[in-house]
Amino acid sequence: MSFLDLKNVTKIYPNGTKAVHETSLSVDEGEFMVFVGPSGCGKSTLLRMVAGLEDITEGDINLDGKLINEVDPSERDVAMVFQNYALYPHMNVYNNLAYGLKNRGIDKETIEQKVNDAAKLLQISDYLQRKPSMLSGGQRQRVAMGRAIVRNPKIFLFDEPLSNLDAKLRIQMRLEIKKLQQKVGVTSIFVTHDQVEAMTLADRLAVINNGIIEQLGTPIEIYDNPKSLFVAGFIGSPQMNFLDGNIKNKTLSAEGFEIKDIDSDFEGEVKLGIRPEHLSQRENSLINLKVDLVEQLGSDNLVYGQLKDKKDFCYRCPGNLTIEKGTDLSLNIENNKYYIFDKSTGKRVN
Amino acid sequence: MKIKPLQIIAHIILILGVLLMVVPIWISFASSSHDSVTILTEGMKFHIGDQLARNYNEVLNEKGGWSEEVTAAKMFINSFIMALGIATLKVVISAMSAYALVYYRFKLAVPIFWLIFITLLVPLEVRIFPSYKIVSDLGLTNSYTGLILPLVASATATFFFRQFYKTIPDELLESAKLDGANAWSFFIDFLVPLSKTMIAAMFIFMFVYGYSQYLWPLIMTTAEEYWTVVMGMKIIYTESYEGVALPRTAERFAYIILSMIPPVLVVVFLQKWFIKGLIQTEK
Numbered sequence: 001m002s003f004l005d006l007k008n009v010t011k012i013y014p015n016g017t018k019a020v021h022e023t024s025l026s027v028d029e030g031e032f033m034v035f036v037g038p039s040g041c042g043k044s045t046l047l048r049m050v051a052g053l054e055d056i057t058e059g060d061i062n063l064d065g066k067l068i069n070e071v072d073p074s075e076r077d078v079a080m081v082f083q084n085y086a087l088y089p090h091m092n093v094y095n096n097l098a099y100g101l102k103n104r105g106i107d108k109e110t111i112e113q114k115v116n117d118a119a120k121l122l123q124i125s126d127y128l129q130r131k132p133s134m135l136s137g138g139q140r141q142r143v144a145m146g147r148a149i150v151r152n153p154k155i156f157l158f159d160e161p162l163s164n165l166d167a168k169l170r171i172q173m174r175l176e177i178k179k180l181q182q183k184v185g186v187t188s189i190f191v192t193h194d195q196v197e198a199m200t201l202a203d204r205l206a207v208i209n210n211g212i213i214e215q216l217g218t219p220i221e222i223y224d225n226p227k228s229l230f231v232a233g234f235i236g237s238p239q240m241n242f243l244d245g246n247i248k249n250k251t252l253s254a255e256g257f258e259i260k261d262i263d264s265d266f267e268g269e270v271k272l273g274i275r276p277e278h279l280s281q282r283e284n285s286l287i288n289l290k291v292d293l294v295e296q297l298g299s300d301n302l303v304y305g306q307l308k309d310k311k312d313f314c315y316r317c318p319g320n321l322t323i324e325k326g327t328d329l330s331l332n333i334e335n336n337k338y339y340i341f342d343k344s345t346g347k348r349v350n
Numbered sequence: 351m352k353i354k355p356l357q358i359i360a361h362i363i364l365i366l367g368v369l370l371m372v373v374p375i376w377i378s379f380a381s382s383s384h385d386s387v388t389i390l391t392e393g394m395k396f397h398i399g400d401q402l403a404r405n406y407n408e409v410l411n412e413k414g415g416w417s418e419e420v421t422a423a424k425m426f427i428n429s430f431i432m433a434l435g436i437a438t439l440k441v442v443i444s445a446m447s448a449y450a451l452v453y454y455r456f457k458l459a460v461p462i463f464w465l466i467f468i469t470l471l472v473p474l475e476v477r478i479f480p481s482y483k484i485v486s487d488l489g490l491t492n493s494y495t496g497l498i499l500p501l502v503a504s505a506t507a508t509f510f511f512r513q514f515y516k517t518i519p520d521e522l523l524e525s526a527k528l529d530g531a532n533a534w535s536f537f538i539d540f541l542v543p544l545s546k547t548m549i550a551a552m553f554i555f556m557f558v559y560g561y562s563q564y565l566w567p568l569i570m571t572t573a574e575e576y577w578t579v580v581m582g583m584k585i586i587y588t589e590s591y592e593g594v595a596l597p598r599t600a601e602r603f604a605y606i607i608l609s610m611i612p613p614v615l616v617v618v619f620l621q622k623w624f625i626k627g628l629i630q631t632e633k
Contacts, residue, residue, distance in 0.1 A: 053524050074530035086521035090543040099539070100529035147529075 002026035003187055004050070004155060009059035011045050011211075019045040021211035022059070027155075027189065027204075032181050035191045036198035037208035038234070043191045044159055046208070050189065051080050051157050064154055074103070079148035080157040084164060085140050087132040093119075093143050094128040097150045104151075118150040121180070138169050145177070149184060156181070156188040162197060174200060195235050199223070207231045229346035232273045232339055238302055238314050240339070243272045247349075252340065255309040257286040264340060266349040273339035276302070276316040285332035289313055294323050303329070375610075382406070382603035389599045405604045420574040422582060422605060428497075429561055429579040430612050435498035436560030437553050444504050444552070445545065448511030449537055453523070463512065470505045474566055482569055492573040501560065507552045514548050515541060550623040557616045579609045 004027040011020040019042045027033045035043040048054040050061060052073035061068050068076050079100075088096050097115045106114075119125040122142040132140055141161060148156055158177070162170045178201050181188050192198050198205055199219040207214045207222060207230070215222055215231045226232035232240050245254035247267050252259045254272050279287070288308060295302040296319065303315040303323055315331055317323070340350040377394050384399035410423045451463050474481060481500045490496030518541070526536050542549070564580045571577060577585075586598075586605055 051524075051528065053527070073524075073527045074532075078528065080525065080528050082521045082525060084519065084521055086519065086525035088522070088526075088540065090540075099526075099531075103530035103535065147525075151529075 003029040003031075003064060004189075005060075005062040006046075006050075007060045007062070009046070009049060009061060010057045011042070011049060011054060012057045019211055020049070023211070023213055024059075025206060025213060025216065027187060029187055030185050031187055032178070032201060032203040033187075033189045034198045034202035034205050035189065035208055036195055036205060036234070037193065039193055041208045042211035043193075043208045045211075047080075047157050047159055047189055047191045050155070051078050052076050053080075077151075077154045078157055079151050079153040079155075080159060081144045081148055081161045083160045085132075085144040085161070087140060087143055087147075089132055092129050092131055093124060093135070093146075096132065096143055097146050100147065100151050114150050114152075115146075118146045121149065121183075122146045137165050138173060141165065141173055145180070149180075149186075154187065156186050158188065158190040158192075160192055161190075162192070163194070170197075177201065196237060199235070207234060209234075226273075226339060227348050229271060229273070229341040229348075232341065232348075236275055238276050238316065240273045240275050241313050243274070243307075243311060244343070245270050245272045245340075247340070255311065256288065256307060259286070259338070262340065262350055264350040266340070266342065269343040270349065271341045271343050273341060274333055275337065276314040278334050278337040279315045279317075279331045280334050281317070281321075281329055282332040283330055285330045287313070287331040287333075289315060289329045289331055291323055291325055291327050291329060294325065305329070375607075378603045379607050382600055382607055384600055386598050386600040389603075390597070401600060405600050406608070409601050409604045409608065420577055422579075422608065424575065425577050425579050425582040426608065426612065428494075428576055429609075431494055432497045432563065432567070432578060433557045433560035433612070435494065436501045436563075437556035439498065439502035440504040440507055440556045440560075441549055441552050443502055444507035445511050445541070445549070446537070448508050448515055449541060451508075451512055452515040453533075453536075463508075466505050466508055468505075469503070474501065478565065478569065481566075485570065492571055492576055494576075496570050497567055497576065497578075498560075501563065501566065504556065507556065510552065511545065511548065514545055518544065546623055550620040554617055554620055554624070558613050561613050583609065 006023055006025045008022045008024055009020060010018070010022050012018050021042075023046060025033075035046060037043045045054055049056050050063075052068070052071065056069050063076065063078075088099065091099065094115055097118060098111050101111045101114060115128070116125070119128055122145060124139060124142050124146060127135060127139060127143075132143065135143065144161065161177075162173055165173060174197055177190075190197075190201055192201075202219050204217060205219050205222050206216045209230045215227045217225075219235075222231060222235055226235060229242075233242070243254045245252050247253075247262065247264065247270055249267075250260070250262055250264070252262050252270065252272060259272075274287075289303070289305040290307075291303055291305040293304040295304070299319050301317050301319055301321060301323060303317060305313055305315070307313050315329065323329070338350075339348060341347060342349050377396065380395045380398055381389055382405055383402035384395050385401050388399065389395065411421055413421055447466070451459050485491060485496045485500055488496075490499065522540065523536065526540060531539060562580060563578070564584075567576070567578045568581055571581075583605065586602055
C-alpha cells in the first residue's frame with residue numbers, strides 16, 4: 001500500500017452537488033502530487049477531504065497505513081497552506097509558527113529550536129517578531145509554509161498558495177516550494193488551476209475535471225500523450241489547436257487537408273488536435289494559415305491566424321523568424337505529432 | 351500653511367460643538383464649589399468658589415435616607431459594582447452565545463438567533479413584574495446578584511459579536527483546527543484577541559447602560575445599603591426640608607459631577623483599545 005491512498009472517494013454536498021466522483025488515487029512517500037483543473041472541478045474539495053476539513057460521503061482515505069476517514073483534522077498530522085495563507089493576524093510570526101506546536105504540548109525549548117530552524121530554512125528569521133500585516137505577500141507566503149514545515153507533518157497540502165502573488169514572485173516562490181519539498185522530502189499535494197505551475201512542480205500530475213481524474217501521470221507523459229480532449233486542451237500553453245474532422249478507411253479528412261494512413265481503426269466524427277509548437281513552415285504543406293496577429297515573446301513568436309474555413313489557429317515559431325501580419329503560411333505537422341479524439345466521447349483514438 | 355475659509359468654518363462648528371458639550375459640565379462643576387445661598391441668590395456660577403472641599407466632603411460622607419445610614423460614597427460603590435457586573439457578564443455571555451451561533455452549525459441556530467434578537471422588543475421595563483417575581487422567588491432581592499443577573503443577557507451585544515465573527519475568514523478556523531486548536535482554544539486564542547476592540551466598545555456601552563439603570567434597582571432594593579447613584583439623584587432632589595432649610599443646590603451639583611466620574615473613567619481607560627482597533631482594520 002502506498003503512503004496516501006484514496007479509494008472510491010466521493011463527495012456529495014448537502015444540496016446534492018456532486019463535487020468528487022468515486023476517485024481513486026495513491027501518492028507515494030516523498031512524492032509531489034499536483035491536482036490541476038479548472039475552477040469548480042473538485043480539486044480543492046479532494047484536498048480538503050484529505051485534510052479532514054470536508055466529510056467524506058463515500059470511500060476510504062488511508063494515510064500511512066491508517067484509515068483516516070473519521071480522524072479529526074488535528075490528529076491527522078497533515079499541514080495545509082491556504083490560498084490566503086490564513087495567518088493568525090493577532091500573533092507575530094514566531095507565535096504563528098509556534099501555535100501548532102504549543103497545542104501539541106511540546107516544551108518551550110524544543111519549540112524555540114524548531115521555529116528557529118524553520119525560520120532559517122525559509123529566510124524569515126528577521127521577521128519573527130513582526131505581525132503578518134507588516135509583511136509583504138512573499139514573506140507571508142513563507143510564514144504560511146513555515147507554519148506547515150515546523151510541525152514536521154506526514155503530508156503537506158497546498159491549496160492554490162501562489163495565486164495571490166504577482167507574476168514574478170509566483171515564479172520565484174514556485175521554484176522555492178519545489179526546492180524546499182526536495183530538501184525536506186515531505187509528501188505533498190498541491191492544488192492549482194495554473195497548468196504551468198502544475199507542470200513545473202509535479203512529480204506526478206492529476207488532471208481533474210467535473211470531479212473525475214481525467215488523467216494521472218508525470219507532466220511529460222500527460223503533455224506528450226493526453227488521453228482525452230479535455231486534458232489535451234488544458235495542458236499546454238498556448239492551447240492545442242482543435243479542428244473538426246472525419247475518419248474513413250484510415251484517412252482523416254479535415255477542412256482543407258487530409259492525413260492518410262493514420263494509426264487508428266476509428267471511423268466517424270473526430271477532433272484533430274495539433275499543438276502550436278509541433279508545427280513548422282514548409283512549402284506546399286497541409287495547413288494554410290493567414291496571419292492575423294503576432295505576439296513576440298522574445299524567445300518565441302506566437303502567430304495567430306485563420307485557416308481557410310475561418311477557424312482560429314495558433315502557431316509557435318522561434319523568435320528570430322519575422323512574420324508579417326497578413327502573410328500566408330504553409331505549415332507542416334512535425335513528426336506526425338497530432339492527436340485524434342472521438343468527437344462524441346472526447347477519448348483519444350490514435 | 352494657508353488657512354482656507356472652509357477650514358475656519360469647520361473649526362467654528364467643531365468649537366461650538368465642544369462648547370455645547372463642555373459648558374454645562376463646567377457650570378455644574380463651578381457651581382458645585384459655591385455656597386448654596388450664593389447660587390440661590392445669584393444664579394449659577396462660571397468661576398470656582400471657595401466651598402469646593404466642604405460640599406464634596408458633605409455629599410460623599412453625609413448619611414442620608416430614611417435610616418440615615420447610607421452615604422453617597424456607598425451608592426457610588428453599589429452602582430460601580432452593578433455596572434461592572436452587568437458589563438462584564440453581558441460581554442462574556444454575548445461573545446460566547448454568538449460563538450455558538452456562528453460556529454456550531456446546528457439546525458436551530460438561525461431561529462434561536464432571531465429569538466434572541468426579538469428580546470430587543472421586550473426591554474426590562476416591559477417585563478418588570480415577571481422579572482421581579484422570579485428574582486424575589488429566588489430570594490435575590492436586596493443583593494448584588496439580584497441587581498445584576500436579570501440584566502446580563504444582551505441581544506444587541508450578541509448581534510454585534512455575531513456580525514463580527516461572521517467576517518472572520520473560515521480559513522482561520524480551518525488552519526487553527528489543523529494546528530490542533532479545539533473549540534475552547536479557538537475562542538480564547540483567536541476570537542477573543544481578534545475582537546478586543548469589539549469587547550472594549552461593548553464594555554463601554556454596557557457599563558453606561560448598567561450604571562444608568564434606575565427602575566430595576568428602585569424596585570429590587572428595599573434596603574438602603576443597595577441604593578445606587580441614580581436612585582440617590584432622585585432622593586437628593588426630593589429631600590424633605592425640615593423647617594426653613596434651603597434646598598442644597600451646591601451639593602446637588604457636586605453629586606452630579608461625582609456621578610459622572612465612573613463612566614468617564616471607563617471610557618478613558620478603554621479608549622486606547624478602542625482607537626487602536628479603529629486604525630488597525632486588517633484581520
